[in-house]
Each structure stands twice: as structure tokens, then as C-alpha cells.
Amino acid sequence: MVGHALELRGSPFLQEIIREVPGGERIVHCLQCGTCGGSCPNGADMEYTPRTIFAMITANQRDKVLKSNTMWFCVSCYSCVSRCPQKIPITDIMYGLKRISIREKAYQGTDAPALAKTFTDLLDKYGRSFELGLASRYYLFNRPLAMLKMGPMGLSMFTRGRMSLTPTKIRNVDQLQAVIRKARELGGAS
Amino acid sequence: MKYAYYPGCSLECNSAAYDHSVRAVADLLGIELREIDDWNCCGATEYFTQDELTACAVIARNLALVDPQLDQVVAPCAACYLNLRKVDHLMQENAELNQKINQCLAAGSLHYDAGRVRVRHLLDLIYSDFGEAALRDKVVRPLTGLRVACYYGCQIVRPFGDCDNPEQPTKLDEMFGWLGAEVVDFPVKAHCCGGHMTQISEPQAFELIRRLLANADDYKADVIVTMCPMCQLNLDAYQARVNGFFHTDYKIPIIFFTQLLGVAFGLDWKKLGFGKEIVPAEPVLKKKLTAVAAA
Numbered sequence: 001m002v003g004h005a006l007e008l009r010g011s012p013f014l015q016e017i018i019r020e021v022p023g024g025e026r027i028v029h030c031l032q033c034g035t036c037g038g039s040c041p042n043g044a045d046m047e048y049t050p051r052t053i054f055a056m057i058t059a060n061q062r063d064k065v066l067k068s069n070t071m072w073f074c075v076s077c078y079s080c081v082s083r084c085p086q087k088i089p090i091t092d093i094m095y096g097l098k099r100i101s102i103r104e105k106a107y108q109g110t111d112a113p114a115l116a117k118t119f120t121d122l123l124d125k126y127g128r129s130f131e132l133g134l135a136s137r138y139y140l141f142n143r144p145l146a147m148l149k150m151g152p153m154g155l156s157m158f159t160r161g162r163m164s165l166t167p168t169k170i171r172n173v174d175q176l177q178a179v180i181r182k183a184r185e186l187g188g189a190s
Numbered sequence: 191m192k193y194a195y196y197p198g199c200s201l202e203c204n205s206a207a208y209d210h211s212v213r214a215v216a217d218l219l220g221i222e223l224r225e226i227d228d229w230n231c232c233g234a235t236e237y238f239t240q241d242e243l244t245a246c247a248v249i250a251r252n253l254a255l256v257d258p259q260l261d262q263v264v265a266p267c268a269a270c271y272l273n274l275r276k277v278d279h280l281m282q283e284n285a286e287l288n289q290k291i292n293q294c295l296a297a298g299s300l301h302y303d304a305g306r307v308r309v310r311h312l313l314d315l316i317y318s319d320f321g322e323a324a325l326r327d328k329v330v331r332p333l334t335g336l337r338v339a340c341y342y343g344c345q346i347v348r349p350f351g352d353c354d355n356p357e358q359p360t361k362l363d364e365m366f367g368w369l370g371a372e373v374v375d376f377p378v379k380a381h382c383c384g385g386h387m388t389q390i391s392e393p394q395a396f397e398l399i400r401r402l403l404a405n406a407d408d409y410k411a412d413v414i415v416t417m418c419p420m421c422q423l424n425l426d427a428y429q430a431r432v433n434g435f436f437h438t439d440y441k442i443p444i445i446f447f448t449q450l451l452g453v454a455f456g457l458d459w460k461k462l463g464f465g466k467e468i469v470p471a472e473p474v475l476k477k478k479l480t481a482v483a484a485a
Contacts, residue, residue: 004394020242021242022280022283022284022287026476029272040366041381041382041384041398042387042394045391057335058429069329070267072390073391073394075235075237075297075384075385075387076238076344076345076385077344077348078313078344078345078348078349078356078380079343079346079348079380079381079382081349082348082349082351082356082357083357091239091349095235095238095239095242098239098240099239099240099241099242102239102240110390110391111389111390112239112386112390113239113240115386115389115390116235116236116237116239116240117238117240118236119236120231120233120236120237121245123230123233123236123248124229127198127230128199128202128230128231129234131203131204131229138357138389144323146392149321149431152430153427153430153431156427157204157427157468160466160467160468161204161206162203162204162464162466163204164202164203168202170229170230171228172226172228172298175251175298175299175300176230176248176251176367177435178296178297178298179247179248179294179295179297179298179300180244180247180248180294180364182247182293182294182295182296182298183243183244183246183248183294183393184241184242184244184298185246186243186290186293188244
């Protein structure tokens with residue numbers, strides 16, 4: 001009942017998260033115990049740990065949350081999710097925050113959105129991921145200097161037959177693209 | 191036993207050793223793996239980061255393509271396993287999302303009934319469906335004397351926990367114990383390898399990799415076995431750079447669990463994909479295993 005009451009008078013940002021993420025309404029059950037941040041392999045590098053983010057969402061601090069680095073340090077390891085006593089889908093909420101942040105270009109100081117876009121552009125085109133294409137495009141446009149450091153590693157992967165020079169394309173890429181087009185058209189998942 | 195097989199993009203090339211050894215071990219155990227025809231990439235974490243419905247629809251296409259005569263799919267890669275498992279779960283739990291995903295699939299003349307296909311990981315399949323006696327029975331080259339650190343990573347054991355315990359998984363440990371190996375304590379066995387952080391923020395990723403290598407080294411492991419292409423790539427291909435970054439000198443081979451199973455079952459090294467790892471595994475394994483055999 002407490003959760004229901006909170007939900008009704010929740011902040012607009014909380015309502016937005018609930019619309020964005022399946023299970024997002026569980027945020028109202030957060031006990032502020034901090035198990036999430038303590039379990040996170042990158043918690044120490046986050047501006048705000050998930051616990052704080054949930055308090056900020058409830059307090060409608062939208063801009064501050066969307067500009068923070070928190071979600072970009074989430075690597076989807078699900079440690080917090082498996083430990084959360086209130087079963088909050090924390091990883092999925094981090095994904096939701098990433099999506100909103102990308103849509104509004106609110107993110108700063110991270111190449112993660114560029115990596116994600118380069119990855120899925122190749123997936124949309126071929127139906128499979130293409131590592132050499134991903135690495136070369138991503139590094140060239142986002143981190144040209146880091147490309148030099150990647151050289152020796154790329155070469156040793158290549159000589160062991162672990163890097164293909166050409167992409168693999170699925171047979172029925174038209175079908176996949178029709179599915180993707182429909183998904184874009186329908187928008188938002190929840 | 192017949193299962194649909196979803197190799198995933200990593201197993202096609204960068205982790206071909208995983209694919210080769212999965213197929214070789216499955217063949218030996220009489221597990222028939224039928225590759226899903228014309229499967230597509232699962233999108234890893236990158237589609238969920240941008241567009242949830244597209245992420246789900248792209249993954250669901252693979253579930254829809256599973257041969258109607260088969261009701262289980264095996265996915266060795268951690269990201270693929272979790273994505274298939276997660277989308278099937280979301281479709282079962284969320285009627286509206288289920289309907290939207292099927293609307294997307296319908297645009298490609300496809301349909302998927304949520305819950306129709308059970309998503310399995312090979313670890314659980316071999317451990318549960320075969321068990322100790324059947325596996326011991328296949329051993330021709332006991333792993334006696336080999337110190338093995340079993341690394342589970344994240345997305346196979348979490349969040350669902352139906353492959354193994356999400357906090358303290360033990361199935362790999364038990365299995366390699368059955369095959370004669372000396373399984374070492376490895377307290378960080380379900381910790382994160384950094385995932386795609388190597389591409390975004392190296393200092394953070396390198397620290398996570400260092401912790402894993404240091405822990406395996408503390409317990410004097412000869413080798414780390416993994417179930418995930420990303421874990422293998424990060425620990426193996428980045429090991430030299432991590433050494434450079436922290437002024438350490440780790441030389442720990444990182445191999446897939448199916449490669450080591452294959453060694454115990456006496457399968458051919460080449461057939462198991464050895465030689466593709468950057469930190470060579472074969473010399474260490476051969477040295478340890480022959481030393482015991484000679485003694």
C-alpha cells in the first residue's frame with residue numbers, strides 16, 4: 001500500500017522511468033540500504049550509486065541524473081540485481097536511463113553511446129556483429145589515439161584467426177530489417 | 191538428445207575455440223546440436239542501451255526461428271544466453287510487450303509463443319543431464335595435478351540463477367573435480383571482467399581484469415577456465431596490456447571450459463581450438479598432465 005501511495009504522488013521523472021522500464025515501479029520500494037552500490041564493480045567511479053540515483057529520481061532531479069556518469073559505468077553484471085532485497089530491476093533501470101540520456105543527448109564524457117550505435121548499425125546492416133568494422137569505425141571517429149595502442153592486440157588476434165576481415169551477412173537480412181523497422185515504428189517497449 | 195544451437199557472433203570468429211570445443215564435446219557426449227538456421231546477432235548489451243523494443247524483437251527473431259520440433263536452445267555465450275533467456279521471460283511476464291514483440295515479428299512473417307523454448311546453458315546441461323558417473327566414465331586423460339580456477343563471470347549465473355547459484359556458483363568446480371583436476375579457491379569467480387569497459391574506459395576495465403588475474407595467481411592456478419567469450423577476450427587478449435599498466439607479469443592461460451573437458455575426454459588439441467589463445471595454454475597443460483602421468 002505504501003508503494004502504491006508513493007507511486008500516485010511520485011515525481012514526473014519517476015513516472016517516466018516507470019513508463020520506460022518494465023518493472024521500473026519497484027523503485028518506490030527502495031529501502032536506501034546501499035547494497036547495490038556496495039556490490040557494484042564500478043561503484044567507486046560512479047558520481048552517484050544506484051541507491052542515490054533512486055532517491056534523486058523520486059525527488060525529480062531529472063537533469064542531474066541524466067547528466068551523471070552513473071549509468072555509463074554500469075556493465076550489466078547484475079550483481080546489484082541479484083542482491084537487492086526489494087527486487088528492483090536495477091540493471092534495466094540503468095539501461096532505461098541510458099536510453100533517455102541518448103535520446104536527449106544529455107550524456108557527457110563517455111564514448112559508450114557511440115560504441116552502442118556503431119555496434120547496432122552493423123547489426124542492422126548485416127544481421128551479425130562485425131568486430132573489425134566495429135573497432136575501426138568506433139576508434140577512428142571517437143578515439144583515434146587509442147587506436148595505436150590497439151594495433152598489436154588486433155594483429156595478434158588476426159594472426160590467430162580470431163578477427164575476420166569481412167563481415168558475415170545473414171541470408172534473410174530483409175526479414176530482420178522488416179522486424180527492426182516495425183519495432184522503431186511502434187517505439188517504446190513498455 | 192537434440193537441441194537447437196545458437197552459437198552467436200563471438201563463436202563464429204573471435205571465440206571459434208569455444209564453438210569448436212562445444213561441438214566436439216557435444217558430439218562425444220551424444221548431444222545433437224542443430225544450429226538455428228539464419229540466426230542473427232543478439233545485440234549484446236548495445237541494443238538495450240538504445241531501444242528496448244528493437245532489442246527484444248531482434249532477439250526474439252532467433253527464438254521464433256527455432257525448429258518447431260525442438261523445445262530447448264543451447265547458447266554458450268553469456269550475453270546470448272542471457273538475452274534469449276531474458277526476452278523469453280519478459281514476454282511471459284508482460285502481455286503488452288509480448289504483443290508488441292510479436293507485432294514486430296509479424297512484419298517478418300514470424301511468431302513466437304512466449305515460454306515455448308527453454309533456454310539452456312551447456313554447463314547446466316552437461317552437469318545436470320549427464321552428472322558425475324557419466325562424465326567420469328568418459329575420462330581418458332585425467333586432469334590430475336592441474337590447478338584450475340573456475341571463472342563463471344556474470345550473465346550466465348545472474349540475474350535468473352537457473353544455471354547455477356548467482357553468488358557462489360559451483361558446477362564448474364564440481365565438474366572439473368570429477369575429472370581429476372585440483373580446483374583452487376577462486377573467491378572472485380562470479381565477479382565482472384569489465385565487459386565492454388575495455389572499449390570505453392581502460393583504467394576501470396584493467397583494474398577489474400587485474401583483480402581476477404591476481405586472485406587466480408594468489409591461489410597458484412595453472413589455468414583459468416571461462417564460459418564467456420567476453421571474459422576470455424578481456425583476460426586473454428588484454429593480459430599483456432594489463433601487465434604493462436600495473437607493472438605485473440601474469441602469464442595465465444585463459445581457456446573455455448569445453449576445451450578442458452575435451453582434453454580430459456582425450457580429444458585432439460587442434461579440434462578443441464587450442465592455439466587460438468594469446469597466452470599459450472597447450473604447453474602448460476601438457477607439462478602438468480605429463481608430469482603426473484610420468485610420476
